[in-house]
Amino acid sequence: MPESDASPAGGLPAQAEDASDAALVARAAVGDDAAFEALVVRWQGRVAGLVRHFFRQPQDVEEVAQEVFIKVHRALGGYRGEAPFEHWLLRVATNACRDRLRERRRRPEEVLSQVTEDAQRWLDAALEGAALEAARTESARVLAADLLDALPAKDRIVLVLMDLEGLSSAEVAARTGSTRGAVKVRALRARRALRRLAARVEGRSGR
């Protein structure tokens, strides 16, 4: 995107802020950079919130969020307005997360072999509901996030969207381009895999 002088640093023209998503998309599709920037400013927090469910490192979140808006910018001409812009945007974001998760998938053995026994013990305690001090909680979170990388990308997407974002199976199907039945089957399988992962921590923590 070429440099735009339509958007002053730290803010947007009032008309861009007030415009509807559909109007901004229509303007951005014909090359109005200020309209595209207004869309980015309006939705970057929502996109980042979704991406942060999957990636802990700030640079990963930043990169994926950028990829999302780059894809959106390229595809603006194809947006027909049949669904709200938010749905379309979050679908693009979900696909971007899925692609990145596929790239970084690891085996649970590999994750567990690289962490300390203490971290495993803390995660095990946290999974049992024990209160931990901040540093131990953070260590347990890092290990938990690494372990979740062992799940197939589609499984993790379905679990996060259903259990953390609170979407129904029909909404997840719409978000992922799947069917409701397929999402239900996927969720069943993903929960089983998640239980196995949680059990592995207990088995290795030496309790």
Next chain:
Amino acid sequence: MTRERKDLRARRLLQMGSEAGTAGLRPGFMERLRARMAAEERAAAAGGALGPAGDPVGALAALARPALAFALGAVILAGAFFAWSPQPSARADQETLAALLEDAPALQALLSGEARGLLPLDNGGDQPSSGGDEGDNR
């Protein structure tokens, strides 16, 4: 471990590992995004200007695709030609074999049990030996 406890542990694992922090994107996201888009546009333009030399894999793919398409077309044409061309029937084969049996004296001799006339037999002594034997005895 009970099923409920397993479910609870799994839910906590998902929450802990997927917990979205409160921090948002760093300030200046728009500027960094704009810079990345500009860089990608420049790279795309440079790739286009360089042509195949700038993208050897793409150039190879560009060469291989038509060749593969041509090969596939040739295979399909050959298959269609084979299917379309008249195949010799089993009946024609039988007729050819019958004609061969009728016309070949050697085969007729075999079938009629007069094979003796065809083979050089030692015990009868009525078959002249070849001159090569004499040469060997010398």
